[in-house]
Ligand SMILES: C[S@@+](CC[C@H](N)C(=O)[O-])C[C@H]1O[C@@H](n2cnc3c(N)ncnc32)[C@H](O)[C@@H]1O
């Protein structure tokens with residue numbers, strides 16, 4: 001924790017918070033790493049550990065359906081958390097409201113994925129976005145900045161986010177408010193000033209690079225020049241070495257037919273340019289070109305199986321290169337699994353969860369995706385007509401947060417009704433499923 005959000009709390013109160021967490025976790029048989037003040041150099045480090053554990057354990061309890069325990073934990077712990085710690089108090093209130101089955105939330109969103117502009121310099125073959133010259137309104141940006149003291153994480157995206165010159169100002173405000181920022185970018189439009197702001201802010205940057213080879217890269221990323229990408233990656237690497245090393249650098253590879261044989265090369269490329277992690281994401285939806293989307297349309301079971309069979313090999317290479325590999329490609333190995341197409345079916349909660357009462361997806365309660373003119377829990381959720389282009393979808397982030405669309409997703413989750421949820425969620429592996437992601441206290 002930095003000086004900016006430091007709160008004053010006595011060592012006795014930190015110990016009390018720690019004990020309350022231990023009790024809540026042990027009654028639910030959840031592992032809690034107990035530490036003592038004497039394990040730390042100073043009280044602030046002990047406080048960080050206790051806060052981190054509190055934030056993680058209350059979410060694990062909720063994710064496992066221990067709602068009564070979450071409510072007890074909340075009511076016992078709250079009196080010890082200083083009023084000045086808006087972020088932590090908001091996290092706890094949010095988890096309490098989930099446990100309480102609330103659909104209109106008093107807590108603020110903890111992670112917002114915010115689209116600055118729809119405009120883009122490229123026209124990638126798999127991209128379904130309309131690249132119009134539209135930008136988030138100033139009112140939306142003001143709203144975003146106003147709730148930053150409560151926000152844990154902010155993901156900035158486009159279109160191409162660096163088309164919008166206001167991005168630098170948003171980064172400054174995020175820095176002031178200890179918000180972890182993730183930027184998703186094609187990496188072709190930024191300059192040194194912006195790179196320095198990114199490196200100052202906690203969080204990470206995700207470069208979308210679908211091939212380590214010029215020919216394939218340019219065939220997928222229409223309008224891009226491979227040489228420009230390489231030049232920017234070199235500048236980024238140099239500044240990162242000079243300024244700060246702990247901004248996480250991730251490479252996102254959208255896997256389709258054209259590039260599915262290049263995963264190993266991609267890992268070596270990632271190493272060369274200093275990436276910490278590589279995400280392998282299956283392409284979704286329509287793609288220009290023949291049979292490119294073999295995961296959904298024209299499903300190619302043999303190819304899926306072939307790639308899946310190499311997953312341990314890719315993991316070994318990544319380990320050898322000290323790169324974290326997040327493999328989101330569908331991991332189907334049994335014939336039955338191949339034939340099991342979930343689309344359009346309702347999944348019973350017992351199919352997806354360990355306890356009957358836990359929810360399949362917590363995203364509608366913890367997070368919001370805010371594209372221009374609409375809103376929904378995550379970008380992968382189905383678009384609904386509800387509220388799109390209404391005033392609140394265009395103007396106010398907080399109205400969207402409790403707007404019809406979010407409330408309807410929350411109601412569906414509480415009723416264990418997932419029939420409108422997308423296949424990518426229904427067939428996701430538990431450990432990489434965004435809807436169950438624990439939003440850690442990391443600042
Ligand atoms: C829509 S882009 C916007 C941000 C930026 N322009 C970029 O390309 O990184 C966000 C992410 O979605 C990925 N993406 C685009 N089309 C996709 C698709 N059809 N399936 C899966 N991911 C896709 C991109 O590669 C990128 O990582």
Ligand code: SF4
Pocket residue numbers: 120121122123124127128129158159160186208
């Ligand atoms: S750079 Fe990003 S937003 Fe632009 S076309 Fe490609 S995937 Fe879409």
Ligand code: SF4
Pocket residue numbers: 360361362363364377378380381382409420421422425426435
């Ligand atoms: S399961 Fe997927 S589609 Fe359904 S609400 Fe969660 S993130 Fe959205």
